[in-house]
Amino acid sequence: MKKRGRGIGVSFYGTGYGNGFPDVSKAKVVLHDEGKVGIYVGGTEVGQGAKTALLQIGAETLSISLEQILFISEDTSLMPDSGTAAASRQTYNTGNAVKKACENFKDRLIDIAKEELELNSTHGLKVEKGEIYLEFFPDKRISFKELVDKYGDGTIQGEGEFIAQTVEMDPETGQGAPYWPYTFNACGVELEVDTLTGQVEILDAVFAQDAGKAINPHLVEGQMDGGFAMALGYALFEDLKLDKGRIKSNKFSRYLIPTAMDMIDVKNIIVEDPESTAPYGAKGIGEPVMIPIAPAILNAIYDATGVRIKELPVTPEKLRKALDEANGGGGSD
Amino acid sequence: MKEIQLNVNGKDYSLNIDENMRLIDLLRDKLGLLGTKEGCGEGECGACTVIMDGETVTSCLVMAFQAHGSEILTIEGLESNGKIHPIQQAFIDVGAVQCGFCTPGMIMSAKALLDKNPNPTREEIREGISGNLCRCTGYNKIVDGVELAINYIEEGK
């Protein structure tokens, strides 16, 4: 028999190292030849799109085109430490550091422009499209290129540092503010259980993910799909088959991750509720996107079969056995 | 050592190879075609997919000497007249790429699929790339990319 069921999973996730540990990201912005702007930051691109998102934050803050920016994030001898590409912290923490560095860089440019343009004050000076100009008398303007030609490559810089605010928890009561910000989500799935083979087929899924503000919606959706697939594997397929410390499934022919045919088209919804301490309101979503899916699957399996699986993974064999036990150890079903 | 002749990306080669060399080793170590990746060494992940005489193969499961006399197309051979292939462009445009390690093999599978079936359904696309594992994207934007590539190819883009 094939039985259908639906389930929901809801979760929250606290960003960052947390618990009062100094969670520091640094960034540096440098004016280079041809008026190009170098952003130096230790945020690692593991595939999640950190480089692109941080670049967007930088370009937005500097009001310049992406092409005018050189983004350097690979070599420890060139870039400041921006912490690890983990804990879903790059967009929030390092994004903030990039934003601050860009703002400081802009302030520095404005200071210099005031002198160069022989103005009495920095009021009304605006940085846009690679130029600094006086908003109410735009003839007063100087370009990044003119500045670098005069001051030399690498001399005009801005630095930024962001330290996340968390409070260490009391060791006895756990009272404290361990993480910030928190990210939320909910996922609903519909699935079908083959009660004879114990196989679970996902039929439909709706996934709503809070992103604060999506810096790049395509990147967020890509994370959501990827998180869904990884969670699907976690719930249903993946098993290292540990035996006295030995990993028996130590290759891809045994450790089964989902293929394109096992995945479905997920209805992804990005929920935006900007966070005031975040760069343009954006919160990290890299980890949260895998969290609510497995519980939604488990709840849907229960909805379909009346059997609660309390131990992962829900392999066909395990589900069959549970169905049998629920039916008093009987035969087929 | 064994001497073999083969054509890779339109170029003829005559090479001396070790008997126990695989096609992937030949492509990477001998010819420097590094877009072909090794992810598992057992034909499961598809990162080493190339097109051999018109069909996709996992180059980690082909012995180099078996490729004698054959025509091989790798990711490096997709560009023509300085322009990337419509599938490559579509992958860029829809955001089908994350870590990128599966991408070249994935594109080769997509190409072989579209060569055989220029108008596949989403399900057919899923099957066409089912021998290429991806851990980042959940495949959906890759399927979108192949769908967009169908349009690009039709439009002659």
Place this chain on the structure above:
Amino acid sequence: MKFDIVGKNIIRTDAYSKVTGKALYPQDIYMDNMVYGKTLRSKLPHAYIDIDTSEAEKIEGVIKIFTYKDVPNNSHGVVFKDHEVFCEKKVRRIGDPIAFVVGETEEVCKLALDKIKVDYKELEGVFDPEIAMDENSPKVHGDSNIVYHFKIRKGDIEEGFKNSYVIAENTYKTHMVEHAFLQPEAGVSLIDEEGRVTVMVATQYPHYDREEVASALNIKEEEVRIVNTNIGGAFGGREDISLQIHLALAAYTLKRPVKVVYSREESFIAHAKRHPMIMKCKTGADKDGKLLAMEAEIIGDTGAYASWAPNVLRKAGVHITGPYYIPNVVVDSYAVYTNNPFAGAMRGFGATQVPIAHEQQMDILAEKLGMDPISIRMINIFKQGSVTATGQVLTESVPVEACIKEVVKRMDLFGEEGHNEETW
């Protein structure tokens, strides 16, 4: 607020290089005069060892075999320095690095690995974290296997359960899993023009790697340079040190470029895994479905090394309530050593495991109360101003309700149609 670039689907900066196959990963780096390295790993989960490399050293093409004797500072680790670069006296898991062979070719290295003699004196191992917590069980490190204990004590738990109309009490278990990023670990080390020992690698945190390499080699951080190539996925699996110190040590000693590429099988054994967790959960609610109390015990198996265990079990402990307000909470979360593969960071970092428990608890309570799963959640979810189990006030950006509503809007989750339907 209107933005020019934020919020737009800007094309990834690395997309072009990746679709054309031009993006380089560590395995794609080839250098002149380059030699290769391979790691000898423990075959047993718990044993004293004695190593003899003399036969292997005689093989033609073997340049040097590194062991613990060659490492100025043999310990490393993200939280505790409980990893050895190469095991000296004892191995604690299958896959522990024992020696690193550098040879002219990979083939030579493989031959040498077979010729290194390791005399194992097997010790009783412990593979079940609950057994490992017993003081009489074999110890993996030091004199206790309990690495970390995290506590939450909020409100009056007894009162909470006393006032509860329904209580759900269950044990949930999650298993150890693997990141399975597509690009197996690889790296190339060399001495750069400025004399710095340079490791080109795919890592999540280059500055941390620099710190560990400098510390192991006992040189200044400025003398070490970590260069990230393209990275073929990570998901937490590239946070601990894998081959970075081996590579740096070899290049530093031999003054030649050294390359290592792990096979998929070695990748499985080399890096951390997701912590398996045993989660005992007792949750109480009143007649209307309002949560009153939760008592939870979480035991996380961190395997042979701590890696991020304290942080992971802390995150698990903080998140076990789910995004729900509960006035009375007791949580005890433990990280425990065993002789299993070591566990560390993986996407969600402890917060991925706990919803397996709390979300099923919610549905179980709902069923007991004759409520639907959405209603019970809506009563309890965090809203702006809610206070978490650790006493933290959620001052802004708390769109749980919006997320649930979006899902319900698009999916008739618990309506008549489709609910528990037999299709054939």
Place this chain on the structure above:
Amino acid sequence: MALEEVYKGENVDEVVELLDKYGKDAKIIAGGTDIVIDLRNNRIDPKVLIDISSIEELKGIKDKGEYIEIGAGVSFTQVVENPLFERNLYGLNKACHMVGSPQIRNKGTLGGNIANGSPAADSIPPLICLNSTLILKSVRGRREISIEDYYKDENEKIRPDELLVSIGFKKPKENQVLSFAKLGLRKALAISRLSIAILVELDEEGKIINIEVASGSLGKYPMRELELEQFLLGKKLEDSTVDEGVLVLQRAMEKRLAGRSTFPYKRVAVDRMFREALEEAMKYLDEVRL
């Protein structure tokens, strides 16, 4: 031993001569989908590798009227794309289609699946239902063995000097149909947990007058399910017959698998596979009758 010589065979005669010369030291490689992995894991250690993947005479699917002969070098993709296997031989198409992935099907061959003797090989049960014959060649001449015996009988193996050149079987009649069902752990790249193939013919009243059932992964090797065949023969396919048939099959596999950890699961899962294969067969037969 290390690999000393590799040959890219151009024709069958050349290959059998090489086999005669090297015997056990030689290993045939076709698609390579098993052999290359075995080589790298040192599970095999041949001195000589002989590639047969470019030998045209091994790559044909021949329609000989009453018979079909599939060359040992025919890939799974070739079977899937051949119209011969669209109608009442659909079971073989399906079995080949469920092998691995597109890349594996492009390179992997029916011959390799047989020669490597994998107990979980998806393509074998349908070939057993068809009473296929393995055609072998050596310098000594030509030899045939039945595929069923090849798996069952220790003495009916491919000898070191022999090359499997083709697999032959009699075409089923228009009112006979071959069907197949496989249980894998995911939808692609899935090694078979168990599989069932059925060849069936009904008379005008709907009674079974011919039936062959073969299973994969329900014993040490793929095999005929004779007890089930016997039970079904002469019966009408009513629900109660199918239910009872499942019990017969379960009893038969219990004799072989009892005590194994996988048995309780397979015992129930086989129910679905048997029904699925049967339903597919009936769907075809219904269409033919109309």
